[in-house]
Amino acid sequence: MSEKRNDYISWDEYFMAVAKLAGMRSKDPHSQVGACIVSPDNKILSMGYNGLPTGCSDDEFPWGRDGEDPLRSKYYYVTHSELNAILNYRGGSLEGAKMYVSLFPCNECAKAIIQSGIKTVIYDCDKYDKTPEVIASKMMFQAARVSFQKYEPTHREITITV
Numbered sequence: 001m002s003e004k005r006n007d008y009i010s011w012d013e014y015f016m017a018v019a020k021l022a023g024m025r026s027k028d029p030h031s032q033v034g035a036c037i038v039s040p041d042n043k044i045l046s047m048g049y050n051g052l053p054t055g056c057s058d059d060e061f062p063w064g065r066d067g068e069d070p071l072r073s074k075y076y077y078v079t080h081s082e083l084n085a086i087l088n089y090r091g092g093s094l095e096g097a098k099m100y101v102s103l104f105p106c107n108e109c110a111k112a113i114i115q116s117g118i119k120t121v122i123y124d125c126d127k128y129d130k131t132p133e134v135i136a137s138k139m140m141f142q143a144a145r146v147s148f149q150k151y152e153p154t155h156r157e158i159t160i161t162v
C-alpha cells in the first residue's frame with residue numbers, strides 16, 4: 001500500500017463532476033444545469049445551478065416551459081447556473097478563470113462570462129446549438145476571444161454515497 005494510486009479522477013473529470021453535482025440541486029423538472037468556476041491554478045472559485053432568485057419561492061413560481069402567458073412559465077424568473085456561479089463569487093476578480101458547465105451557455109450568460117473576465121468555457125451538452133441564443137453566444141465568445149471547448153467524456157462512473 002505504499003504505491004501512489006493511479007486511478008484518481010482527472011482535473012477535467014473533477015470539475016465537470018462538481019458542475020453536475022451542483023446541477024443536482026436544481027428544481028427545474030426539465031433541465032438541471034450546473035456550473036463550476038476554476039482559477040488558472042485549478043482552485044474552485046464558485047459554483048451555481050439554475051434556480052429562482054433569493055426570495056422567489058420554488059413552490060410559488062412556475063416551472064413549466066410554455067403556454068400562452070409567459071408570466072406562467074419559468075423563463076422570466078430562473079437565474080441560469082452560469083450567472084449564479086458568477087454572482088455567487090465573493091472574492092476579487094475572475095480574470096483568466098475557466099468555467100465548467102453542463103450545458104452550453106446562452107447569449108445572456110455569455111455576456112456575463114465575457115464581462116467577468118472568464119477566458120475558457122468547457123461545456124458538456126450542446127442540445128440547443130441550433131437556437132439563436134447559442135449561435136449568438138458562440139459569435140460573442142469568438143469575438144471576445146473566450147475559448148470554448150467540448151468536454152471529452154471519459155464515461156467514468158463516479159458513485160458517491162451520502
Ligand SMILES: O=c1[nH]c(=O)n([C@H]2C[C@H](O)[C@@H](COP(=O)(O)O)O2)cc1CO
Nearest residue numbers: 028030031033050078080081104105106
Ligand atoms: O445556459 C443555460 N443555463 C441554464 O441554467 N439554463 C437553465 C434555464 C432553465 O431553468 C433551463 C432550461 O430549460 P428548458 O431546457 O426547459 O428550456 O436551464 C439554460 C441555459 C440555456 O442554454
Ligand SMILES: [Zn+2]
Nearest residue numbers: 080105106109
Ligand atoms: Zn444562460
